[in-house]
Amino acid sequence: MLSFPARNRLLAGLGVLALAAAFTIGGVAPAASAHDSVASTVPSDTEHVDLAPATVSMRFTDNIMQLGAIMLVVDSAGTDWSAGEPALDGPTATLAVDPALPDGAYQVRWRVVSADGHPISGTFDFSVGDASAVATPTTDAAAPVITTPTDSTVVTTNTAASTGGGLPIGVTALIGALVGLGLFLGVVALTRRAASARQRTNPPTTETTHS
Numbered sequence: 001m002l003s004f005p006a007r008n009r010l011l012a013g014l015g016v017l018a019l020a021a022a023f024t025i026g027g028v029a030p031a032a033s034a035h036d037s038v039a040s041t042v043p044s045d046t047e048h049v050d051l052a053p054a055t056v057s058m059r060f061t062d063n064i065m066q067l068g069a070i071m072l073v074v075d076s077a078g079t080d081w082s083a084g085e086p087a088l089d090g091p092t093a094t095l096a097v098d099p100a101l102p103d104g105a106y107q108v109r110w111r112v113v114s115a116d117g118h119p120i121s122g123t124f125d126f127s128v129g130d131a132s133a134v135a136t137p138t139t140d141a142a143a144p145v146i147t148t149p150t151d152s153t154v155v156t157t158n159t160a161a162s163t164g165g166g167l168p169i170g171v172t173a174l175i176g177a178l179v180g181l182g183l184f185l186g187v188v189a190l191t192r193r194a195a196s197a198r199q200r201t202n203p204p205t206t207e208t209t210h211s
Contacts, residue, residue, distance in 0.1 A: 036060045036114040039091070043126040052101040052128050056108050057094040064088060065113040071095040072109045081106070088112075103129030 042057045043049055056073060071086040071093060083096040093112055104127065111121040 035116060035118055035120050036062045036064060036091075037120075038122065038124075041108070041124045045124040046126065048127045050129060052099070052103075053097055053126075054099070055094050055096050056126075057092060058108075058110060058124075060091045060093075060112070060114075062115040063090045064093065064115060065117070067113050068111070068119065069093055069113070070109075070111045073097055073101070074107050074109060075104055086110075101128065 037060065039059045039061050041059075042055075043053060056071070058071075066088050069086045069088055071082060073081040073095065075081065081098045081101050083098045086093045086095045093110070095108075105125065106127065107123050107125050109121075109123050111119060114120050
């Protein structure tokens with residue numbers, strides 16, 4: 001059986017470990033759940049170019065997974081002017097455009113799998129040549145539907161939408177801090193109870209002097 005001083009040291013050590021675990025939960029877990037985002041596109045969003053581009057591309061904040069990427073170049077009538085499948089290279093996704101692309105306004109609709117395994121999606125617009133008389137595509141146009149990748153390797157523990165996932169960093173940090181505080185207070189209570197039990201078991205004695 002542990003002596004009271006040894007037990008107190010053990011309980012104090014457990015308290016320190018509990019606090020360390022709580023700060024780990026609050027500080028590290030949110031970073032792991034963050035999704036990639038678009039750093040830049042070519043053409044840039046709402047850019048007007050004189051000649052039809054041979055390709056459109058996007059660069060993300062991290063390498064994207066080589067899985068289930070979809071990119072479309074859609075006009076106001078819902079026609080897709082992409083040529084082939086997107087090529088993925090690290091954080092970059094590039095799509096060839098039909099050489100016959102006429103003047104007009106276009107919307108690039110994309111869906112990729114983030115480095116954390118979550119599918120993310122979005123759009124950006126550009127126009128070519130004399131696009132003044134051409135309506136800008138909207139997401140309500142009868143364009144091909146971008147479906148969610150169904151490959152079994154896209155598996156995560158979070159089913160949140162592609163535009164977000166997990167708890168906000170502040171909320172997760174607060175939960176971690178509260179858990180750590182609760183564990184620490186529990187350790188303090190056990191330590192005090194052990195000290196009280198020791199005092200009851202070994203009451204202080206007073207020496208008497210005989211003359």
